[in-house]
Amino acid sequence: MKAVRRPMFWFSLAMWLLSIVIAGLLIQLGGLIMSDVPTAGKRISQSDFVDNVKLEAIDARIDTLEATLLVNKNDIEDARVRLKSRSLDYNTQLINFRSWIATRTATEADDQNSEVIKRSHEIEALKLEERKAERDIERLEQKGVEPRRTLAALRQDRRQVIDAARPIYEKARKFEVLKVFMLRLALTLPLLLISAWMIAKKRSSHYWPIYRSFILFSLFAFFVELVPYLPSYGGYVRYIVGIAMALLFAHFSIKAMMRYQSNKKTEEQKPETEKRKLIEYETAVKKISDGVCPSCDRRFVTKAVRKSEKPPMADVDYCVHCGFCLFSKCTNCGTRENSFYNFCGTCGDPSKGSSNDAQA
Numbered sequence: 348m349k350a351v352r353r354p355m356f357w358f359s360l361a362m363w364l365l366s367i368v369i370a371g372l373l374i375q376l377g378g379l380i381m382s383d384v385p386t387a388g389k390r391i392s393q394s395d396f397v398d399n400v401k402l403e404a405i406d407a408r409i410d411t412l413e414a415t416l417l418v419n420k421n422d423i424e425d426a427r428v429r430l431k432s433r434s435l436d437y438n439t440q441l442i443n444f445r446s447w448i449a450t451r452t453a454t455e456a457d458d459q460n461s462e463v464i465k466r467s468h469e470i471e472a473l474k475l476e477e478r479k480a481e482r483d484i485e486r487l488e489q490k491g492v493e494p495r496r497t498l499a500a501l502r503q504d505r506r507q508v509i510d511a512a513r514p515i516y517e518k519a520r521k522f523e524v525l526k527v528f529m530l531r532l533a534l535t536l537p538l539l540l541i542s543a544w545m546i547a548k549k550r551s552s553h554y555w556p557i558y559r560s561f562i563l564f565s566l567f568a569f570f571v572e573l574v575p576y577l578p579s580y581g582g583y584v585r586y587i588v589g590i591a592m593a594l595l596f597a598h599f600s601i602k603a604m605m606r607y608q609s610n611k612k613t614e615e616q617k618p619e620t621e622k623r624k625l626i627e628y629e630t631a632v633k634k635i636s637d638g639v640c641p642s643c644d645r646r647f648v649t650k651a652v653r654k655s656e657k658p659p660m661a662d663v664d665y666c667v668h669c670g671f672c673l674f675s676k677c678t679n680c681g682t683r684e685n686s687f688y689n690f691c692g693t694c695g696d697p698s699k700g701s702s703n704d705a706q707a
Contacts, residue, residue, distance in 0.1 A: 680696070
């Protein structure tokens with residue numbers, strides 16, 4: 348049974364929504380600030396460290412050779428077209444000549460000998476034209492060999508000029524990454540310190556929802572605006588930072604638990620009247636309803652456990668660990684109820700704190 352008033356529940360929900368809205372607006376504002384702040388100036392690239400004078404000279408020669416080779420390629424294509432035409436003419440004339448020879452042999456006409464010689468010369472001339480076209484192609488292909496070799500060498504020189512800038516670029520890039528991280532850290536670290544102070548000092552403040560929105564904003568700034576820019580250096584930095592954060596979290600968690608145990612031990616030594624003053628009403632009612640002692644935070648025997656026992660156990664009115672009074676009887680009707688209730692649920696009689704204390 349929860350003792351939280353419904354208006355308080357809706358108020359708490361509304362404050363959470365307000366915290367999220369304010370945190371979202373702060374995140375957007377922070378994003379604008381981050382985009383406007385010159386975190387590292389112009390982003391560097393490897394081309395910024397290349398010997399541009401040498402590179403431009405090589406590129407100019409490459410452009411000239413590529414233009415020459417393009418002309419050579421076009422000439423070769425034209426020569427191949429001419430060769431195809433010459434070959435077609437030669438083959439067509441040869442086929443016609445053979446057909447004509449077959450006809451002449453059948454008729455055995457001697458007056459056609461001069462025609463045989465003439466046609467033979469025409470075929471030979473066509474063959475010479477075909478061979479000339481083939482030699483033109485060979486000449487053009489040979490003409491392009493040296494420019495292609497020179498072009499391949501220039502491209503290799505170009506790659507070497509670019510590769511020579513890589514070590515300088517890598518060194519500058521590492522410095523750039525570190526610079527970006529340090530500038531972002533300078534903006535984010537104060538937010539984290541302020542959030543840590545708010546968590547330590549302002550958790551009980553009436554304006555905690557506003558403080559909480561700032562804490563959410565700082566956590567977003569840490570995990571989104573800072574952590575992704577953490578230098579890696581092969582993973583060493585990130586792993587070391589991760590281990591350090593884990594150790595810090597473990598340290599503060601252990602210290603907090605030790606303080607909690609020490610405070611609980613001190614509280615257990617106090618009279619019950621003083622203990623009750625330290626426990627909030629809603630917290631106490633909820634814990635007892637959940638089967639947890641509000642004084643020592645240990646679980647006591649509940650009805651669900653008692654019903655499973657054979658034989659059934661008696662009702663538990665006091666914590667079996669610290670002796671705190673959990674349930675008491677109404678002084679008017681004798682009904683057994685939560686010892687923190689302000690009124691009896693059966694007769695409505697106001698509960699007497701003194702009578703509860705007396706039974707404790």
